[in-house]
Amino acid sequence: MNIYEYEMKRLKHGIAAALPDRVVSESLIDHAEWRREELLKGVVTVILERIKSDGEWSATLQVLITGQLEVELPENKDTMGAQVEAAEISLYSELRAFLRNTGGLPSVEVQDVEFSAHSKAPFGWFLLRAQYGPINEACMDWDFGDLIVPPNMYPPTVLVTPFDGVDVKVDVEPHETDQTHKKWLTGERTDEQPEATIKTELQNGNQG
Numbered sequence: 001m002n003i004y005e006y007e008m009k010r011l012k013h014g015i016a017a018a019l020p021d022r023v024v025s026e027s028l029i030d031h032a033e034w035r036r037e038e039l040l041k042g043v044v045t046v047i048l049e050r051i052k053s054d055g056e057w058s059a060t061l062q063v064l065i066t067g068q069l070e071v072e073l074p075e076n077k078d079t080m081g082a083q084v085e086a087a088e089i090s091l092y093s094e095l096r097a098f099l100r101n102t103g104g105l106p107s108v109e110v111q112d113v114e115f116s117a118h119s120k121a122p123f124g125w126f127l128l129r130a131q132y133g134p135i136n137e138a139c140m141d142w143d144f145g146d147l148i149v150p151p152n153m154y155p156p157t158v159l160v161t162p163f164d165g166v167d168v169k170v171d172v173e174p175h176e177t178d179q180t181h182k183k184w185l186t187g188e189r190t191d192e193q194p195e196a197t198i199k200t201e202l203q204n205g206n207q208g
Contacts, residue, residue, distance in 0.1 A: 018098035039070035060133030081118035169194035
């Protein structure tokens with residue numbers, strides 16, 4: 001697991017612990033796919049939208065948090081929109097209370113919240129945009145077990161050698177075998193010899 005997955009899971013688990021009577025999901029699903037009893041409880045989904053690099057080892061996560069719900073059909077249908085709005089605000093208020101004080105998690109800065117404006121009654125929804133971070137990509141407080149660092153933190157090791165010059169060996173038809181060519185590349189002695197050799201040595205970046 002990399003640092004981004006780890007922090008997203010921490011945020012989701014924190015919301016789930018703070019809102020035990022709500023449903024916290026890891027995947028955004030359309031209202032029609034949820035069971036009615038789940039929507040009546042209220043569903044919260046946390047989504048990673050983008051990662052903003054703040055420096056060599058620091059980043060901020062742009063997250064989207066959605067709320068989805070349904071209200072019981074009222075006797076007076078004229079009040080349905082107001083009930084949806086009240087349910088949206090109730091779910092948002094619980095979420096907002098947690099985001100103000102996330103305990104040991106990185107800071108969450110709410111940017112804006114968009115509500116359904118009664119557009120899908122008796123269903124309701126809101127979309128919250130927030131900055132989550134900064135994230136310490138160096139993971140200095142992580143326990144990696146037997147690993148020195150987590151996978152994917154660094155690129156594969158690459159050995160860079162100085163560029164000392166060019167050694168070209170010309171092989172005309174009939175060509176030698178691939179095995180012979182590989183020996184030429186590594187400097188091994190072979191009975192077969194190239195038809196021509198062109199060698200240029202560089203000294204301090206200049207042709208010698």
